[in-house]
Amino acid sequence: MTAQLNQTQWEMLSAYLDGRGSRAERKRTETWLERDASASEALRALENTRAVLRAVRQRRAPRNFRLTTEMVKTPTWFPAFNILRASSALAAVALAALLVADYFPFVYLKDAQSAAAAVEMTTATMQKTFEPGQAMIITWGGMPAMGGYGKGGGGGGDAAVMGVGGGAAEPGVVVAPALGAPMAEGPAIQPPLQSTRAAEIVPTPLEGFEPLLGVRPAAERGKIIAASAELTTLHQPKTSPISNSSFIILLVGVAFSCALAAWLLYRRLPAWLRVR
Amino acid sequence: MGQEHPYNEETLLSAARQGDMDAFNQIVLAYQDQVFNVAYRIVLDEDAASDAAQNAFIAAYRKLHFFQGGSFRAWLLRITTNLCLDELRRLKRHPVQPLEPTDAQGEEDMENARWLADPQASPEERVMQRELENAVRHCVEELPADFRTVVVLVDMQGMDYEETASAVGKPLGTVKSRLARARERLQDCLRGFGELLPSAFRLKGEGRNDSTA
Numbered sequence: 001m002t003a004q005l006n007q008t009q010w011e012m013l014s015a016y017l018d019g020r021g022s023r024a025e026r027k028r029t030e031t032w033l034e035r036d037a038s039a040s041e042a043l044r045a046l047e048n049t050r051a052v053l054r055a056v057r058q059r060r061a062p063r064n065f066r067l068t069t070e071m072v073k074t075p076t077w078f079p080a081f082n083i084l085r086a087s088s089a090l091a092a093v094a095l096a097a098l099l100v101a102d103y104f105p106f107v108y109l110k111d112a113q114s115a116a117a118a119v120e121m122t123t124a125t126m127q128k129t130f131e132p133g134q135a136m137i138i139t140w141g142g143m144p145a146m147g148g149y150g151k152g153g154g155g156g157g158d159a160a161v162m163g164v165g166g167g168a169a170e171p172g173v174v175v176a177p178a179l180g181a182p183m184a185e186g187p188a189i190q191p192p193l194q195s196t197r198a199a200e201i202v203p204t205p206l207e208g209f210e211p212l213l214g215v216r217p218a219a220e221r222g223k224i225i226a227a228s229a230e231l232t233t234l235h236q237p238k239t240s241p242i243s244n245s246s247f248i249i250l251l252v253g254v255a256f257s258c259a260l261a262a263w264l265l266y267r268r269l270p271a272w273l274r275v276r
Numbered sequence: 277m278g279q280e281h282p283y284n285e286e287t288l289l290s291a292a293r294q295g296d297m298d299a300f301n302q303i304v305l306a307y308q309d310q311v312f313n314v315a316y317r318i319v320l321d322e323d324a325a326s327d328a329a330q331n332a333f334i335a336a337y338r339k340l341h342f343f344q345g346g347s348f349r350a351w352l353l354r355i356t357t358n359l360c361l362d363e364l365r366r367l368k369r370h371p372v373q374p375l376e377p378t379d380a381q382g383e384e385d386m387e388n389a390r391w392l393a394d395p396q397a398s399p400e401e402r403v404m405q406r407e408l409e410n411a412v413r414h415c416v417e418e419l420p421a422d423f424r425t426v427v428v429l430v431d432m433q434g435m436d437y438e439e440t441a442s443a444v445g446k447p448l449g450t451v452k453s454r455l456a457r458a459r460e461r462l463q464d465c466l467r468g469f470g471e472l473l474p475s476a477f478r479l480k481g482e483g484r485n486d487s488t489a
Contacts, residue, residue: 007453007457010457010459010460013456014452014455018430020437020452045467046459049466050431052408052411052412052466053427053462054432054434056405056412056432058309058310058313059309059312060312061308061309061312061326064305065311065312066301066304067297067300067301067304067333067337068297069297072337271327271359272332272335273338275331275359275362
C-alpha cells in the first residue's frame with residue numbers, strides 16, 4: 001500500500017534522502033518518521049526508486065563528437081539575419097513613438113507652438129494693415145461662416161479684443177485664426193482671404209460690455225469682413241508632404257517585412273546558433 | 277603525436293578561448309558520453325540525442341567567451357538541456373512518423389549489442405540491465421520534460437542540487453520540488469512493473485498486481 005503523502009511531505013522525504021535541508025528540518029523529518037510507519041515505508045520506496053535510476057548504466061556515445069573548422073562556421077547569410085532583426089525592432093520602436101506622439105497629450109505641444117506662430121503672424125499683419133493709433137478689432141476663434149481651419153476652432157470661443165483709439169480713430173477688424181487650432185494640417189483648409197477692395201473699417205459703437213468682452217456687435221456677427229488688400233495671405237495651415245498616417249503605414253510595412261524575413265532566416269539557422 | 281598530457285580543464289578552456297580547437301576537442305572527449313546520455317534521456321531518441329550533443333559542443337565552443345567560471349559541466353549541460361527541450365518542442369509541433377514499423381524488441385536487442393558490449397558483463401548482468409533499461413525508459417518517458425530533466429541530472433548523472441539548478445536555469449526550490457514530484461511519479465510507474473524489475477530492486481511485498489490507491 002502506498003502511503004498517501006501530500007506534496008510537502010514528499011519534498012521533505014526527497015530532501016532528507018539526499019541529505020539536504022537544515023538541521024531543524026532534518027530533525028523534524030526524523031521525528032515524523034519515528035512516529036509514522038507509513039512515512040518510513042514511503043522513504044524506503046523512494047530510496048529504492050533512486051537506486052533503480054542510479055543502477056541504469058550510462059550509454060556510450062554512438063560516435064565521436066569532436067569539432068572541425070567546417071562545423072563551427074557561421075552561415076554566410078547570418079549578418080543579413082542580424083540586420084533584418086535590428087531593422088524590424090527599430091521600425092517597431094519608431095512606430096510606437098509615432099503612435100504615442102499622435103494620440104497622447106504630447107501632441108498639444110505642437111498646437112501651442114502653432115498658436116504662438118499664428119499670433120506672431122497676425123501681429124505682423126496687423127502692423128502692416130493699420131496705422132499707428134488706429135483701433136482695431138481682432139476676432140479669434142473664427143466665424144461660423146468661414147468654416148474651420150484644420151481640425152476646427154478651439155480656443156475660448158469668440159473672444160475679441162477691441163482697442164479703441166482716441167478721438168476720431170476708427171476701429172478696423174482683422175480676422176485671425178483660432179488659438180489652439182493646429183495650423184499645419186487638416187483636410188478643410190480655407191483658401192487665403194484676399195480682396196482687392198480696400199479694408200472696410202466697420203465702426204462699432206460701444207454697447208454695454210461688449211467692447212470689454214471683445215464681443216462684436218450683434219449686427220456684425222456671422223458676417224465675413226473682407227480683409228485689407230495689404231493683408232498678405234493669412235496664415236495658411238501647412239500640410240506636411242507626408243502625413244502621419246502615411247508614416248505609420250510605412251513603418252508597419254517595414255517592421256512586418258523585416259520581422260517576417262528574419263523569422264524565415266531564423267528557421268534556417270543551425271540549432272547551435274539558436275540556442276540560448 | 278607527443279606525450280599525453282593530464283587533463284587540465286582550466287588550461288584547455290583558456291587555450292580554447294584563444295581559438296585552439298584541438299584543446300576544446302579534448303574537452304569534448306571528456307564530456308561526450310555524459311552529454312549524450314543526458315540528451316538521450318531527455319529526447320528519448322538516439323539520433324536526436326546525437327544531433328543535440330553535437331550542437332551542444334558547437335554552441336559551447338562558439339559561446340565560450342560567455343562562460344565566466346564555475347562549473348563548466350553545469351554550463352555545458354545547460355546548453356544541452358536547452359537544445360533538447362527546443363527539440364522536444366519542435367517534435368511536438370511536427371511529430372515524426374517512422375517510415376517502417378519498428379520492431380521494439382529487435383531494436384532493443386540491437387541497442388543492447390552496442391551499448392552493453394562490455395566484456396566484463398556476465399549474461400545475467402546484461403539481462404538485468406536490459407530489464408532495467410526497459411522499465412526506466414518507459415517511466416521516464418511519461419514524465420513531463422521539466423521533471424525528466426531534473427531527475428536525469430540528479431539521479432542518473434549524479435549532479436548535486438546546486439549544479440542542477442545552474443544547468444536548468446531554475447532556483448534551488450524549484451529543483452527540489454520537481455525532483456520530489458518526478459521521483460513520486462517514477463515510483464508509482466516502476467511499481468507497476470513489479471516482477472519485471474530485477475529482484476534486487478523490488479520492494480518487499482510487491483506483486484505484479486500491486487497498484488497505487
